[in-house]
Amino acid sequence: MTELTDLGVRALRDGVREGAFSAVEVAEAFSARVAAASVLNAFIVETPDHALAAAREADRARAAGEAPKPLAGVPIGMKDLFATKGVQTTAASHILEGFVPEYESTVSQNLWDAGAGMLGKLNLDQFAMGSSNETSFFGNVLSPWRRNDGGNAPLAPGGSSGGSSSAIAARLCPAATGTDTGGSIRQPAAFTGIAGIKPTYGRCSRWGTVAFASSLDQAGPMARDVTDCAIMLEAMAGFDAKDATSLQLDVPKWEAGLNPSLAGKRIGIPREYRVDNMPEEIEALWQQGIDWAKDAGAEIVEVSLPHTKYALPAYYIIAPAEASSNLARYDGVRFGLRDLPAGAGLQDMYAATRAAGFGDEVKRRIMIGTYVLSAGFYDAYFTQASKVRTLIAQDFDKAWETCDLLLTPTAPSAAFALGEKSADPLAMYLNDVFTVPSSLAGLPAMSVPGGVDKHGLPLGLQIIGKALDEQGVLNAGLALEQRAGFTARAEQWW
Amino acid sequence: MTESTYRIQGATGEWEVVIGLEVHAQVTSQAKLFSGAATAFGAEPNTQVSLVDAAMPGMLPVPNRECIRQAVRTGMAIDAQINRWSRFDRKNYFYADLPQGYQISQLYHPIVGEGSVEIEADGYTKVIGVERIHVEQDAGKLMHDQHPTQSYVDLNRSGVALMEIVSKPDMRSPAEAGAYLAKLRSVLRYVGSCDGNMDQGSMRADVNVSVRKPGPNGEETPFGTRTETKNVNSVRFVMAVVEHEARRQVEVLEDGGTIQQETRLYDPDRGVTRSMRSKEDAHDYRYFPDPDLLPLELDEAFLEECRASLPELPDAKRARYVAGGVTLYNAAVLTAEVETARWFDALLEAGVAAGPASNWVTSELFGALNRLGKDIAESPVSPAQAAALLALVADGTLSGSLAKQVFEVMLETGQDPAAIVEERGLKQTSDTGAIDAVIAEIMAANADKVADYRGGKDKLFGFFVGQTMKAMGGKANPGVVNERLKAALG
Numbered sequence: 011m012t013e014l015t016d017l018g019v020r021a022l023r024d025g026v027r028e029g030a031f032s033a034v035e036v037a038e039a040f041s042a043r044v045a046a047a048s049v050l051n052a053f054i055v056e057t058p059d060h061a062l063a064a065a066r067e068a069d070r071a072r073a074a075g076e077a078p079k080p081l082a083g084v085p086i087g088m089k090d091l092f093a094t095k096g097v098q099t100t101a102a103s104h105i106l107e108g109f110v111p112e113y114e115s116t117v118s119q120n121l122w123d124a125g126a127g128m129l130g131k132l133n134l135d136q137f138a139m140g141s142s143n144e145t146s147f148f149g150n151v152l153s154p155w156r157r158n159d160g161g162n163a164p165l166a167p168g169g170s171s172g173g174s175s176s177a178i179a180a181r182l183c184p185a186a187t188g189t190d191t192g193g194s195i196r197q198p199a200a201f202t203g204i205a206g207i208k209p210t211y212g213r214c215s216r217w218g219t220v221a222f223a224s225s226l227d228q229a230g231p232m233a234r235d236v237t238d239c240a241i242m243l244e245a246m247a248g249f250d251a252k253d254a255t256s257l258q259l260d261v262p263k264w265e266a267g268l269n270p271s272l273a274g275k276r277i278g279i280p281r282e283y284r285v286d287n288m289p290e291e292i293e294a295l296w297q298q299g300i301d302w303a304k305d306a307g308a309e310i311v312e313v314s315l316p317h318t319k320y321a322l323p324a325y326y327i328i329a330p331a332e333a334s335s336n337l338a339r340y341d342g343v344r345f346g347l348r349d350l351p352a353g354a355g356l357q358d359m360y361a362a363t364r365a366a367g368f369g370d371e372v373k374r375r376i377m378i379g380t381y382v383l384s385a386g387f388y389d390a391y392f393t394q395a396s397k398v399r400t401l402i403a404q405d406f407d408k409a410w411e412t413c414d415l416l417l418t419p420t421a422p423s424a425a426f427a428l429g430e431k432s433a434d435p436l437a438m439y440l441n442d443v444f445t446v447p448s449s450l451a452g453l454p455a456m457s458v459p460g461g462v463d464k465h466g467l468p469l470g471l472q473i474i475g476k477a478l479d480e481q482g483v484l485n486a487g488l489a490l491e492q493r494a495g496f497t498a499r500a501e502q503w504w
Numbered sequence: 505m506t507e508s509t510y511r512i513q514g515a516t517g518e519w520e521v522v523i524g525l526e527v528h529a530q531v532t533s534q535a536k537l538f539s540g541a542a543t544a545f546g547a548e549p550n551t552q553v554s555l556v557d558a559a560m561p562g563m564l565p566v567p568n569r570e571c572i573r574q575a576v577r578t579g580m581a582i583d584a585q586i587n588r589w590s591r592f593d594r595k596n597y598f599y600a601d602l603p604q605g606y607q608i609s610q611l612y613h614p615i616v617g618e619g620s621v622e623i624e625a626d627g628y629t630k631v632i633g634v635e636r637i638h639v640e641q642d643a644g645k646l647m648h649d650q651h652p653t654q655s656y657v658d659l660n661r662s663g664v665a666l667m668e669i670v671s672k673p674d675m676r677s678p679a680e681a682g683a684y685l686a687k688l689r690s691v692l693r694y695v696g697s698c699d700g701n702m703d704q705g706s707m708r709a710d711v712n713v714s715v716r717k718p719g720p721n722g723e724e725t726p727f728g729t730r731t732e733t734k735n736v737n738s739v740r741f742v743m744a745v746v747e748h749e750a751r752r753q754v755e756v757l758e759d760g761g762t763i764q765q766e767t768r769l770y771d772p773d774r775g776v777t778r779s780m781r782s783k784e785d786a787h788d789y790r791y792f793p794d795p796d797l798l799p800l801e802l803d804e805a806f807l808e809e810c811r812a813s814l815p816e817l818p819d820a821k822r823a824r825y826v827a828g829g830v831t832l833y834n835a836a837v838l839t840a841e842v843e844t845a846r847w848f849d850a851l852l853e854a855g856v857a858a859g860p861a862s863n864w865v866t867s868e869l870f871g872a873l874n875r876l877g878k879d880i881a882e883s884p885v886s887p888a889q890a891a892a893l894l895a896l897v898a899d900g901t902l903s904g905s906l907a908k909q910v911f912e913v914m915l916e917t918g919q920d921p922a923a924i925v926e927e928r929g930l931k932q933t934s935d936t937g938a939i940d941a942v943i944a945e946i947m948a949a950n951a952d953k954v955a956d957y958r959g960g961k962d963k964l965f966g967f968f969v970g971q972t973m974k975a976m977g978g979k980a981n982p983g984v985v986n987e988r989l990k991a992a993l994g
Contacts, residue, residue: 093562106561113555115562216796218562225795254566254797332795335596338605339559343657356600356655383596383790392792 014039015181019084019238022184026068026083033065033072033083037127040085044129044182049504050152052167052177054090055098056130061085064127079125081245087177087186090131091138091170092118092229093218097128101220102136102146105367106346115218116250117187117229124245129183132173136369137337138189138222141197141441143172144432145371153202153425154180154500158466163427165467168198174232175202179500185233185242189219191226192325193421193445196457199232200420200470203459203498205487206232207239210477211452212257215250221336223329224255226449236458236487240264243480259478267481270489273307277486278413282318283444285422291463292419299417299460299471299490306489311413315405320398321447326439327382327395328450333372334379340367374435403451410476415486418444420457420470448474458487459496468498507722508626510677512715514754520718521750522727523675523711525742527688529667529698530642530706531574537641537665538565538608545704549658557663559603564796567592571665572800574697575615575639576810578667581695581817582634584619586807590638591799596790601644601657609668611791614638615800621671621691622819623683624836632684633672642666667698673712673727678743685709686739686840690818693842708737711770713749715757728753729763733770733777745770749777821845828858834866843881854891861894868908872915885914893921901925903932905978934981936988939972942980943992946971957993968993 014036017025026033041058068082093099093111100106114122122128135145143151143166153167153176167176171188175198178186188195190208199206207230214229221227231242244264250256279300284293300310342348342363349362368376382391409416421441431438448455454477457470471490475483511518536543539556556563579586591613594606616637623630644662648655669688675681689707692698700707714730731753733745753763768777816824818839825835825848838848844865851861869890873883885893893910896902902910902925913924925931933939946968947954957964972985 093560099561101561109561111560111562113560113562216562217564220561221796223795252566253564331792335594335606335790335792338596338598339561339603341598341600341605343600344558344603345560357598360598380790383792385788385790388790388792 015043017184018234019081019185019241022084023081023241026072027078029072033068034062036083037061037065037085037129040129040183044177047180047182047504050154050176050180050182051149052133052151052173052180052182053087053130054100054102054133054148054173057097057128058130060097061127061129064122064125068125079123080241081121082125084125084184085127085129086121086242087130087132087174087183088118088128089134089171089174089187089189091134091189091220092187093220094118094128094131097131099131099220100147101138102134102148103340103367103369103372104147104347105340105363106220107147109346111218113218116215116252117219117246119218120248121187121245126245132171132177132186134173135170135194136372137220137333138170138191138194138227139333139371139375140169141193141438142166142426142428142431143169143176143198144428145169145369147369150428151176152428154502154504155202155425155467156501156503165425166201166428168201168421168425170194171198171206171232175199175204175206178202178204178232178234180502180504185231185238187229187246188232189222189227189229190445190449191222191228191329192449193442195230195232196445196455196470196472197421197441199457200459200468200472201425203468203496203500204232204234205236205239205456205458205491206230207243207456207480207483207487208449208454209243209247209480210257210454212255213247213454213480215248215253215256217250217252221332223332224336225332226329228452236456236484236491237265237268239456239487240268240484262481264481264484267485268488269485270492271307272303272486272489275308275415275482275486276311276413277303277308278311278313278409278416280313280315280318280409280416280418282315283418285443288419289423289463291424291469292422295460295469295471296417296419302490302493303417303486305493308486308489313409313413313416315402315409315447317398317401317405318447321402321450322439322443324395324398324402325442325446325450326378327391328399330375330379331383331392332379334376334383337368337372337376340364342367371435399450402447406448406451406453406474414476414479415482416474417486418472418474420444420472424463424465424467424469444472453477454480454483456483456487458491458494460490460494461496462498466498468496507628507630508676508680510679511718512750512754514758516758518718519715519750519754521676521746522673522714522716522730523681523746524673524730525671525675525681525684525712526710527669527671527685528708528710529669529692529700531571531639531665531667532697532699533568533570533574533665535568535570536663537568537571537639539663541663543664545701545706547660549656549660551660553659553662557603557659559605565608565794567797567800568665571639572615572802573806573810574695575637575667576802576807577695577814578669578692578697579616579619579637580811580814581691582619582621584634584637585617586802587613587615587617588802589613589799590615592794592797593791594794599643600655601646601659601662603644603659603662607641607643608794608797609640610638613799621684621687623680623687625677625679625683630680632674632680635670635672637667637669640666640668673714678746681711681746682739682743685742687818689739690840690842694815694817694845696815702737702739705737708735709742710734711736711742711745711749713746713753714763715750715753728757729765731763731766731768731777733768734780736770741770741772744772744775745777748775752777818845825858825862828852830858830862834862837866838862841880843879847880847883847887850887851891854888856891856894857898860898864890864894868911872911876915884918885911889914889920896921896925900934900981901931903978903980903982905973906930906932909978930979932981933976933979934984936984939976939980939984939988940992942972942975943968943988946975947992954993965989965993
């Protein structure tokens with residue numbers, strides 16, 4: 011029999027339902043694997059008891075003949091950006107270290123209501139700011155992957171949901187929550203050979219999720235394949251009256267609606283995504299994806315998204331602007347860290363607390379955000395960026411006149427080594443070049459594994475859909491996934 | 505006279521005062537602007553604070569429909585433009601009583617645009633323009649005097665909905681500023697959008713004052729530099745601030761100085777304003793659209809519901825009273841406070857004549873309440889009981905003086921007037937036989953005065969009336985007494 015930890019969400023759910031194994035066995039197997047993989051630093055906090063309690067409840071309900079919950083028997087990892095009642099929630103920052111919320115985020119509550127259990131709180135880039143998981147106060151997350159060139163360079167699992175991607179790729183959990191502000195679900199999924207979908211902005215409640223950039227932040231699932239993502243997303247999504255930007259819509263039955271045929275679908279290839287110096291392997295993967303889409307019955311059309319080149323600069327104005335405001339509440343007054351030098355006044359306390367509590371990348375973005383919102387520069391930066399954002403959304407609207415979905419690479423490269431780009435913030439920001447435009451437009455987008463590069467590292471393909479067309483995105487993802495037949499997995503070296 | 509002639513006399517001539525008010529009015533609602541927390545006044549510190557008000561990580565604001573509704577109704581009550589599309593902005597600044605580190609307000613797109621308020625000051629009527637009304641969150645309260653080294657924060661008020669009502673710089677005298685604030689308060693209380701309790705801080709004004717030399721023939725000259733005096737919490741203080749601040753500015757200018765644009769505070773104990781902070785440390789607030797909130801879009805049905813829910817407002821009510829026979833003065837007195845008007849309306853509904861009723865309310869009732877130290881909402885006599893009393897006067901059952909006696913008993917016992925009349929036999933009598941008998945006795949006992957009267961001392965007539973009424977225990981119908989006395993005295 012296969013190891014339980016080799017099973018994905020659907021297999022675990024079905025196995026528990028059918029009685030092939032118990033939920034407690036599943037929870038124990040994953041918890042043991044989490045405990046044995048501490049070198050990856052994927053978890054900030056491990057919560058085997060939480061997973062076990064949910065498992066016991068699943069087994070009890072099954073024995074009692076009750077109707078099974080959608081995720082009964084499935085333990086998951088929770089990105090430490092989601093507030094979890096009674097469990098430390100830090101956003102990987104020093105300033106929130108030791109903060110234990112008295113409330114549960116809507117997304118995590120939805121998952122517990124669906125029967126899932128929690129294996130632990132997953133590491134991430136501090137306040138979800140970063141593309142490599144090197145900005146966490148709790149240390150870097152290592153990717154389980156290694157280059158096949160004989161070197162042992164530790165690789166980035168992507169960011170900000172790097173703990174989530176690493177844990178799934180290393181089979182520490184079958185699925186995890188992620189959040190995506192400019193690509194933080196899709197890029198780490200691509201780096202680690204797993205699937206992840208950012209739904210339409212407003213599908214998942216932001217209530218109880220530590221805010222980075224409110225107009226962009228969106229929770230979504232990360233899992234080993236498209237089907238598991240669909241199951242997870244169904245459990246996570248839904249209208250929430252506590253979030254004024256939440257969409258007042260029923261959650262579609264995405265799993266039941268899965269269909270890998272792309273017959274009658276037109277897939278757009280945006281010409282502006284052919285960026286300078288794109289590695290040949292990425293080009294080749296993209297072409298491969300196009301061929302797979304054709305094979306699934308799609309018609310391929312070239313489209314133009316003319317404002318693409320302004321997306322990254324606009325994003326790196328809007329996101330820091332919102333972040334500078336959202337993070338103002340971490341001032342040393344009410345929770346977490348408080349640094350009060352002798353004789354200090356209120357302003358000094360703020361300054362000392364924030365100097366000690368925030369990492370460099372967070373400080374950098376707060377400074378950028380404060381600058382672009384300041385009275386003298388607001389129009390030059392924030393207003394302009396907001397206009398660009400509108401133009402980018404209009405680009406997509408125009409593209410939908412000729413196609414149903416867009417196909418692009420997820421990231422401009424495979425995973426890089428830790429430390430390789432951390433000295434150059436701008437080079438790091440370029441990682442988000444393909445994921446940011448759809449974030450600015452609030453569109454659903456997903457990454458699925460497409461193949462490996464010359465070092466055997468995973469590469470991802472991205473599908474972008476119309477607002478609310480998660481089903482179309484998932485279906486195209488499934489079509490590509492079936493054709494890619496991605497079976498590579500990280501060798502267990504830890 | 506239709507314009508203020510209020511001038512400050514300086515050594516270099518007359519100065520005109522220009523005044524604008526920014527009034528912060530706490531919206532009457534059970535819950536805060538963006539959370540479900542309660543808003544009752546006087547609660548224990550930090551007992552009315554939700555996770556949202558405390559800005560815990562991941563908390564999000566959700567607009568409270570009732571607060572929006574009250575702002576719209578207020579705008580409608582001052583004939584203002586209601587903006588179908590408005591937007592919340594964040595105003596970012598660090599302060600310990602501001603848990604989020606920003607205030608949610610409406611800088612660029614307020615919910616209510618231009619409107620106006622009609623005032624009466626010094627015997628003339630004037631229309632004061634309102635620039636806008638926007639809704640925003642209140643901050644918490646900091647207490648620095650509770651502990652030697654720590655500051656205490658009370659977040660009960662944090663997130664409470666405020667309407668900021670910004671006037672145009674249309675006022676020209678302390679009287680106009682006072683009348684504007686009083687009228688605004690009256691309108692808010694009629695609408696029910698703010699309780700207007702200025703001493704509890706639910707309404708306060710920032711007073712902008714500048715002075716300038718008046719132009720020839722009443723021409724407008726450019727505004728001078730203004731100062732803003734913060735958080736003034738009574739009509740009287742607003743007038744005092746205007747007066748003091750205008751004089752101070754004139755003195756500074758006449759001494760060759762310049763006015764600094766600055767924020768000042770009013771010290772009611774000393775009756776002066778003093779500098780609070782100057783422009784140099786003015787904040788760069790860093791406004792931008794709040795990304796947690798969608799723009800507010802109001803539909804026609806909502807606006808219609810707001811409009812339909814508006815009560816009759818003071819100006820309309822006053823006109824109605826006057827048309828019903830109430831003097832302009834009485835009408836103004838009766839409509840100034842919503843509770844008074846409500847009480848008077850209830851009285852009218854009981855079917856009494858408006859004119860006599862208004863006289864009775866403004867003299868007898870107000871006098872009694874004043875004596876008892878009660879306001880009209882606490883009146884021991886209900887409108888229905890008052891109507892019954894007035895009806896007994898109207899139908900001749902009670903004389904004016906008997907009515908006063910009955911009213912005193914009503915105030916003491918809360919009894920209905922008919923019962924009092926019955927129980928104490930206070931009914932007026934027009935029985936000419938009884939009256940004539942008493943008159944005969946009095947004339948007999950005062951033969952000298954009868955002779956004097958008949959000799960031409962007309963003033964003695966009042967003496968005979970008084971004696972007769974006294975002898976009859978005040979119950980005689982004064983008209984009949986007059987008539988019979990005239991006949992008897994010849």
